[in-house]
Amino acid sequence: MGETMTFKDKRIILTGAAGGIGEALARQLAAEGARLALADINAEGLGLVAEACRRSGSETIEILTDVTDREQCQALVARAVEAWGGVDILLSNAGVSMRARFDEVTDISFFERLMAINYFGPLYCTYYALPYLKESLGRIVVVTSSAGKLGAPMHTGYAASKHALHGFFDSLRTELAGTGVGITLVAPMYVKTGIRRHRFEADGSHPSVDPYHDSKSKSMTAEQAAGIIIRSARKGKREVNISFELKAGVKLKPFVPGIIDYFVRRKVDPV
Ligand SMILES: NC(=O)c1ccc[n+]([C@@H]2O[C@H](COP(=O)([O-])OP(=O)(O)OC[C@H]3O[C@@H](n4cnc5c(N)ncnc54)[C@H](OP(=O)(O)O)[C@@H]3O)[C@@H](O)[C@H]2O)c1
Known part of the structure; x- marks a missing residue:
């Protein structure tokens, strides 16, 4: 994929499409003429975004999906394949966050929910989409977080779920070498x-x-x-850390981890 590569007519599955970064991704990809299978748990938001995409000329379908549910992820992929015969790009964007010191948590169960949405969601969608991505020589794009690279106070469970994505997809990339399927983590x-x-x-x-x-x-x-995520996918990047601070932190951490921790401590709110 080069910089001139266009997403026109590409068959794209996008999770977390009802708001935030996902909505912006949907609108920008629709403007480029992509065919979109939009997924989210927020039915109302999803309908509105899908309608806006259709109005801008994109062939868009919406599929109410909770990415923590394996069968719903399977059905999401099946629906896109039924509509267009395959999948070119899986864009896993849905995610939730937290804010609490670990030693002040009173209901530990939400750590499982963070893992279910942020880690198992992309994993299930990838599992079901992979045969089609191999056919189309497609791409998996995953939205992670600065917390998934450097950690973040008040975000232990969130950071862990995003670190898990880097571990999983870096490993999967090695397995997929030679298959033509690319992986971009942003x-x-x-x-x-x-x-x-x-x-x-x-x-x-x-x-x-x-x-x-x-x-x-x-x-x-x-x-x-969204613009950066789309550009990163278009260029076939392996990993893109948005912001100068994050880029510098990732590069310097192996050499001066204590100093990086000091700066991370001061930045309490990555999401
Ligand atoms: N915003 C930031 O500063 C930031 C920074 C770093 C990384 N990120 C990452 O960027 C991605 C998008 O986040 P955002 O900021 O755009 O958040 P957002 O505005 O809350 O959008 C996330 C979307 O995902 C949906 N969602 C939540 N749980 C879901 C589930 N189980 N199945 C399907 N959809 C689900 C949400 O629905 P509901 O609204 O109904 O919950 C929402 O529509 C996330 O992966 C996030 O971790 C964001």
Whole structure:
């Protein structure tokens, strides 16, 4: 895939499409003429985004999907294959976050939910889409996080689920060498989306009001993040760490881990 490669007519499965980065991805890919199978648990948001994509001329279908459910992931892939005979790109974007010190957590069960959505979701979708991606010499694109590269205070379970993605997909990439299937991992840092509204707090509940406050001048918009993700996929990148700070942190951590930890401690809110 080169920089001039276009997503026109590409058959793309996109999870977490009802809002935030997923919605921006859907809109930008639709504008390029991609054929989209949009998935999310939020039926209303999903319908609105799918409608907007169709209005911009894209052949778009929406499939209500909870990515923690193996059968629903299987059905999602089957639906895309039924519509277009195959899959060119699987874009695993759905994810949820948390904010709590580990020693203050009162309901530990939400750690399983984080793993189920952020790790098992992409794993199940990949499992069912892989035979078709091999046929089309396609690409798996996964949205991870800065927390999945450097860790983050208040985000132990989230960071673990995103680290798991890097371990899984780096390993899968070695297995897929020579098959023509590529894997792109993209790690954003601060993006203005609704993710904080749905994050898990210490007792497993979600905040009653959107806790996002625009104090982080370095936050990017969902549209900017989506643009980088699409560009990374187009260029066939292995891994893209969005933001200079993250890039520098990843490069320097093996040499000065204590200093990187110091900076990570000061940046409490990767999502
Ligand atoms: N925003 C950031 O600063 C940031 C930074 C680093 C990485 N990321 C990553 O970027 C990705 C997109 O996040 P975002 O910021 O766009 O969040 P978002 O605005 O909350 O969008 C995530 C979407 O995924 C959906 N979803 C949640 N659980 C699901 C499930 N079980 N099955 C299917 N869909 C599900 C959500 O539905 P509901 O709205 O109904 O929950 C929502 O529509 C995530 O993987 C996130 O970890 C975000």
